[in-house]
Amino acid sequence: MSLPGHVENGVVIFDSGATLPEGTKVVIAPIAGDQDGAQRELGGWEAAFEAARDLEHYDYDAWRKQRDHDESRARDHLP
Numbered sequence: 001m002s003l004p005g006h007v008e009n010g011v012v013i014f015d016s017g018a019t020l021p022e023g024t025k026v027v028i029a030p031i032a033g034d035q036d037g038a039q040r041e042l043g044g045w046e047a048a049f050e051a052a053r054d055l056e057h058y059d060y061d062a063w064r065k066q067r068d069h070d071e072s073r074a075r076d077h078l079p
Helices: 035-042 045-057 060-073
Strands: 005-008 011-014
Antiparallel strands (some): 005 011
């Protein structure tokens, strides 16, 4: 089933006036040719998702150890 609609004030409005029961899971996809507007609205989300994927195998323990080392040595050069 597909229900044509449009976005109004950030909410999807079905053109037919149809409603779905509360909690219904949906998938929203822009109609071909209108994806440029959708991409502008999404802004940096795609970049954020890519960055999150890159962090999947990030070594947080090594980062914490380096941070602690840097903090412990931060004032070593001061008189």
